[in-house]
Amino acid sequence: MAVSARVGAVVLDVGETLVAEGRMWGAWAHVCGVDTFTFAAALGAAIAAGSHRQVFDVLGVDPEPRRAAFLSLFGGYRPDDLYPDALEGVRLLRGAGYRVGIAGNQRAWSTPALRAAGLEADAYGTSEDWGVAKPDPAFFRRCCAEIGSLPAETAYVGDDPVRDVAAARAAGLRAVWVRRGPWALLGDRDAAQAAEAVVTSLAELPCAVAGLGLVAE
Ligand SMILES: [Mg+2]
Known part of the structure; x- marks a missing residue:
């Protein structure tokens, strides 16, 4: 009997990934x-x-x-705080058949603000809501639980080499580094080596995630 592959999930960090700070x-x-x-x-x-x-x-x-x-x-995040590729990147991922989550080290107020800005995802979370923050592996386990995916089928996308890239890999997730913003310039270069894919635009994510072997619906 053929076993169908499980659909992959992509969880995006917020600060300097979706939102310019x-x-x-x-x-x-x-x-x-x-x-x-x-x-x-x-x-x-x-x-x-x-x-x-x-x-x-x-x-x-x-x-x-x-x-x-x-x-x-x-006053909290506004639509004009989003990086220009944020809405498109999420839309392209969901259009390609991936489940998408948005979860970062953020205050709880960020989720309604991001939704009001037009970011539509399948799951949302913040470190304040969950009581656990990156780089704690429990944060990444919670991401997978919220979106209903296994770590190895979940790509975490973020700009911080330590708290996003290396931490996601340490928790058993796949890691995509968004190379932009201050952390891309000043963050730990050794930690960045843990990235399995590197993008400079969120519009590149569907290709990058497919390249990791994550299956879309
Ligand atoms: Mg960030």
């Missing part, structure tokens, strides 16, 4: 009282040192008392 970090610069050039330099130093969260240490600023002002100024 420039406006968000600009809001942080403003509430920290730092010009955007200085803030960007500090953020780059933090990313190169291993974690963007260290940007506030580099600047010597406590973000917590400023968080409400940041959220008020930023």
Whole structure:
């Protein structure tokens, strides 16, 4: 009896994969009282040192008392924060027959904002909703559970070599690196070697995922 291959799934990271974070970090610069050039330099130093969260240490600023002002100024993701290829990339993947998930290290408010921006997926999740964040393998197991796929049949697509690429591979998923944004320039180059496919546009994803042997419906 022929056994039909299971349909592959593709889960996409949010920040710098689907969404350009420039406006968000600009809001942080403003509430920290730092010009955007200085803030960007500090953020780059933090990313190169291993974690963007260290940007506030580099600047010597406590973000917590400023968080409400940041959220008020930023207002959450808007449609014009999406990378120009975001809607097309998701549409092409779903049109090719892949199930698509959107899940990243994000606040819970990001999901309704992304849906309102037009990103239609089969499953959504955030680290805040799930109580677990990348690079924890439990985050990737939750991605697979939400979309109903096995790790080996699931490609995780992200820009961060450590938290997306190497972490997805360590959890048994397939890994596609989106080479753009600050993490592509400053992230860990050894971790990026774990990528099984590299794209510079989300429109390349159907071909890249098919190249990994993931079967579309
Ligand atoms: Mg990202």
